[in-house]
Amino acid sequence: xxxxxxxxxxxxxxxxxxxxxxxxxxxxxxxxxxxxxxxxxxxxxxxxxxxxxxxxxxxxxxxxxxxxxxxxxxxxxxxxxxxxxxxxxxxxxxxxxxxxxxxxxxxxxxxxxxxxxxxxxxxxxxxxxxxxxxxxxxxxxxxxxxxxxxxxxxxxxxxxxxxxxxxxxxxxxxxxxxxxxxxxxxxxxxxxxxxxxxxxxxxxxxxxxxxxxxxxxxxxxxxxxxxxxxxxxxxx
Amino acid sequence: xxxxxxxxxxxxxxxxxxxxxxxxxxxxxxxxxxxxxxxxxxxxxxxxxxxxxxxxxxxxxxxxxxxxxxxxxxxxxxxxxxxxxxxxxxxxxxxxxxxxxxxxxxxxxxxxxxxxxxxxxxxxxxxxxxxxxxxxxxxxxxxxxxxxxxxxxxxxxxxxxxxxxxxxxxxxxxxxxxxxxxxxxxxxxxxxxxxxxxxxxxxxxxxxxxxxxxxxxxxxxxxxxxxxxxxxxxxxxxxxxxxxxxxxxxxxxxxxxxxxxxxxxxxxxxxxxxxxxxxxxxxxxxxxxxxxxxxxxxxxxxxxxxxxxxxxxxxxxxxxxxxxxxxxxxxxxxxxxxxxxxxxxxxxxxxxxxxxxxxxxxxxxxxxxxxxxxxxxxxxxxxxxxxxxxxxxxxxxxxxxxxxxxxxxxxxxxxxxxxxxxxxxxxxxxxxxxxxxxxxxxxxxxxxxxxxxxxxxxxxxxxxxxxxxxxxxxxxxxxxxxxxxxxxxxxxxxxxxxxxxxxxxxxxxxxxxxxxxxxxxxxxxxxxxxxxxxxxxxxxxxxxxxxxxxxxxxxxxx
Numbered sequence: 108x109x110x111x112x113x114x115x116x117x118x119x120x121x122x123x124x125x126x127x128x129x130x131x132x133x134x135x136x137x138x139x140x141x142x143x144x145x146x147x148x149x150x151x152x153x154x155x156x157x158x159x160x161x162x163x164x165x166x167x168x169x170x171x172x173x174x175x176x177x178x179x180x181x182x183x184x185x186x187x188x189x190x191x192x193x194x195x196x197x198x199x200x201x202x203x204x205x206x207x208x209x210x211x212x213x214x215x216x217x218x219x220x221x222x223x224x225x226x227x228x229x230x231x232x233x234x235x236x237x238x239x240x241x242x243x244x245x246x247x248x249x250x251x252x253x254x255x256x257x258x259x260x261x262x263x264x265x266x267x268x269x270x271x272x273x274x275x276x277x278x279x280x281x282x283x284x285x286x287x288x289x290x291x292x293x294x295x296x297x298x299x300x301x302x303x304x305x306x307x308x309x310x311x312x313x314x315x316x317x318x319x320x321x322x323x324x325x326x327x328x329x330x331x332x333x334x335x336x337x338x339x340x341x342x343x
Numbered sequence: 344x345x346x347x348x349x350x351x352x353x354x355x356x357x358x359x360x361x362x363x364x365x366x367x368x369x370x371x372x373x374x375x376x377x378x379x380x381x382x383x384x385x386x387x388x389x390x391x392x393x394x395x396x397x398x399x400x401x402x403x404x405x406x407x408x409x410x411x412x413x414x415x416x417x418x419x420x421x422x423x424x425x426x427x428x429x430x431x432x433x434x435x436x437x438x439x440x441x442x443x444x445x446x447x448x449x450x451x452x453x454x455x456x457x458x459x460x461x462x463x464x465x466x467x468x469x470x471x472x473x474x475x476x477x478x479x480x481x482x483x484x485x486x487x488x489x490x491x492x493x494x495x496x497x498x499x500x501x502x503x504x505x506x507x508x509x510x511x512x513x514x515x516x517x518x519x520x521x522x523x524x525x526x527x528x529x530x531x532x533x534x535x536x537x538x539x540x541x542x543x544x545x546x547x548x549x550x551x552x553x554x555x556x557x558x559x560x561x562x563x564x565x566x567x568x569x570x571x572x573x574x575x576x577x578x579x580x581x582x583x584x585x586x587x588x589x590x591x592x593x594x595x596x597x598x599x600x601x602x603x604x605x606x607x608x609x610x611x612x613x614x615x616x617x618x619x620x621x622x623x624x625x626x627x628x629x630x631x632x633x634x635x636x637x638x639x640x641x642x643x644x645x646x647x648x649x650x651x652x653x654x655x656x657x658x659x660x661x662x663x664x665x666x667x668x669x670x671x672x673x674x675x676x677x678x679x680x681x682x683x684x685x686x687x688x689x690x691x692x693x694x695x696x697x698x699x700x701x702x703x704x705x706x707x708x709x710x711x712x713x714x715x716x717x718x719x720x721x722x723x724x725x726x727x728x729x730x731x732x733x734x735x736x737x738x739x740x741x742x743x744x745x746x747x748x749x750x751x752x753x754x755x756x757x758x759x760x761x762x763x764x765x766x767x768x769x770x771x772x773x774x775x776x777x778x779x780x781x782x783x784x785x786x787x788x789x790x791x792x793x794x795x796x797x798x799x800x801x802x803x804x805x806x807x808x809x810x811x812x813x814x815x816x817x818x819x820x821x822x823x824x825x826x827x828x829x830x831x832x833x834x835x836x837x838x839x840x841x842x843x844x845x846x847x848x849x850x851x852x853x854x855x856x857x858x859x860x861x862x863x864x865x866x867x868x869x870x871x872x873x874x875x876x877x878x879x880x881x882x883x884x885x886x887x888x889x890x891x892x893x894x895x896x897x898x899x900x901x
Contacts, residue, residue, distance in 0.1 A: 132465075134459065134460045134461035134462070134463065134465065134538070143537055144533050144534075145464075147532075147533050151529045151533065151563055152525075154563055155525055155529075155563050155564075155567045157567075158563075158564055158565070158566075158568055159568070162567070162570075162571035162572060162575075163571055165601065166597060173594075251582070251584050252582045252583050252584060267585060270585055270592065271593060274578075274579075274584040274585070274586050278575070
């Protein structure tokens with residue numbers, strides 16, 4: 108991911124390798140090798156991300172199997188409509204992200220900018236909706252910790268078990284939201300680079316790597332939404 | 344200190360009066376080091392940082408050994424003792440053993456050994472050093488403010504609900520350090536996959552590279568899991584959640600599963616790079632191809648894979664299902680197979696080799712001895728019935744010090760002695776270095792072998808006082824630790840000395856084979872003047888060629 112920022116420093120240094128693409132870094136022989144390397148690096152990074160979220164999903168699976176009824180009951184407190192809306196927003200942002208890469212491949216500079224802006228807007232929308240949901244949880248005393256006091260009678264009886272569900276809810280969606288914020292930061296930076304005309308059909312690897320990351324964050328949500336919002340659906 | 348050494352050598356190169364351009368004299372000044380993207384300079388930066396943290400960790404080890412010199416708890420309060428052994432563990436595991444060989448020797452050698460100009464992501468490489476130090480600062484902050492008393496394992500619910508020490512700061516430190524190992528591992532995997540020189544096929548890679556590849560896979564798959572685990576501990580403690588606290592409905596055993604899922608493979612993060620070093624040393628100093636090269640290479644991968652399937656052997660007495668424990672026990676014993684393959688193949692490599700007992704070779708032979716003992720006691724404690732007796736005793740302490748410390752330190756020091764002439768272009772005193780290798784080996788055994796007996800007799804770990812009948816073994820152990828200390832201080836002194844006053848080593852003082860020996864010492868910034876083309880395997884030793892290769896014959900005498 109950082110392989111992209113390095114290139115500007117090396118424009119001056121690239122002279123000994125004469126006539127090479129300005130974005131080619133000195134340790135690589137060709138743009139193709141550079142592209143393959145950074146893409147592989149991004150995939151490796153995503154593997155670490157899978158293991159990172161994997162730890163959380165493991166905790167979820169363990170507690171879901173031991174506290175099945177409590178989780179289903181607690182799940183009712185989440186707002187399925189907002190969750191579904193956010194799912195649609197995020198899938199939409201993955202589409203615009205893919206279109207931004209496509210625009211670079213066909214040398215449509217203005218379209219790159221447009222689709223990046225759309226992706227950023229959709230990402231921000233997601234975070235906005237998430238903020239509303241979090242606020243509701245605070246109002247309803249559903250934030251785990253000393254002030255955890257669910258109104259629902261069924262949850263009051265099993266408050267210590269229910270707080271595990273909400274702990275996992277806040278940690279999983281919170282870490283997911285943090286990934287969204289980082290992703291939006293990366294996209295803003297790529298927006299500046301695109302504005303300067305850095306990307307075209309010969310060099311768009313940073314966009315592609317950012318896209319891989321963005322899609323990954325999207326996929327995490329695709330798992331979070333049913334596991335957190337929908338597991339109680341059949342009981343009511 | 345490095346810059347001053349180079350400055351001197353530029354002025355007064357004895358042979359030619361002129362120093363070839365290399366990575367040390369390419370640029371001068373503190374910012375040329377702190378902003379460098381050269382993997383060799385970053386390796387030197389890591390060498391400095393890692394050495395500092397090793398010194399801090401050793402200081403705590405010294406305090407532990409002093410307290411245990413007498414049966415009474417007379418040197419410090421029990422609370423203080425808890426903090427001392429915790430800080431010893433945290434600093435040594437996360438700030439020394441895990442980064443030592445990959446971040447110092449691996450960083451320096453991986454690109455050179457495969458014929459690349461640098462790692463794939465030089466900026467990420469530099470970032471990893473800063474992140475490492477940032478994490479180290481968090482740990483230091485916790486340390487000067489009173490430390491942590493949970494043990495390096497942070498077991499819940501003690502760490503989250505009861506301990507009032509700096510669990511969160513230390514945990515965040517460990518979390519941050521994790522990123523630095525991930526960056527290093529990621530860089531290695533991509534570099535080894537994509538940047539090998541023409542002709543450098545997978546089975547022409549030195550075994551050092553194979554073991555670093557296996558290590559990197561463990562780092563990539565394991566480290567994120569400890570990251571999320573420690574994060575959960577910090578969040579649980581900070582916001583009083585109950586994920587792991589049984590009083591609030593949580594499950595403390597889940598913490599242990601998640602913790603050991605990383606922390607057992609972490610042992611292989613420490614030992615695999617060391618095994619890579621040993622393969623290089625054994626081949627170079629017995630002038631033979633490593634016996635069964637491919638098997639040794641795949642043994643590294645096998646250890647990495649099996650290492651992920653054995654974490655439950657830390658939890659035999661935790662209350663996991665007996666069926667799970669049985670399976671974990673069997674798989675733990677399977678790890679002995681690839682480990683033994685390596686030991687046997689090194690031994691077979693020695694057979695009928697022309698062995699020279701240079702300092703690095705002494706460390707390599709020492710490694711084989713210590714690792715064999717550590718590994719065999721490992722199969723002992725992998726056995727369910729024996730582990731119930733030995734769990735949480737000094738037997739375990741001795742076992743993991745033999746594997747982790749005996750293994751890693753012997754490889755690290757052996758590797759440093761082997762590649763020091765490549766890194767600095769200088770030789771160190773032969774006699775002193777051999778003496779220190781001997782001191783380390785003798786001191787190590789004297790420190791930790793009595794602990795096997797102590798543990799078997801039933802002395803529990805993590806106690807600050809003990810019954811009088813255990814004293815004789817504890818005195819032996821403390822005496823050994825003092826010898827070990829001298830064995831560590833000596834190399835520090837003569838390495839620093841050699842940077843200024845050491846004899847010039849020439850490009851290939853050992854007459855060894857490998858791309859790193861085909862380039863000048865110290866190497867130029869881009870590692871090679873021309874891109875090397877590889878036409879043969881890594882250890883094609885034949886006697887006449889070796890003689891020609893030796894650039895500095897007197898280095899091999901005596």
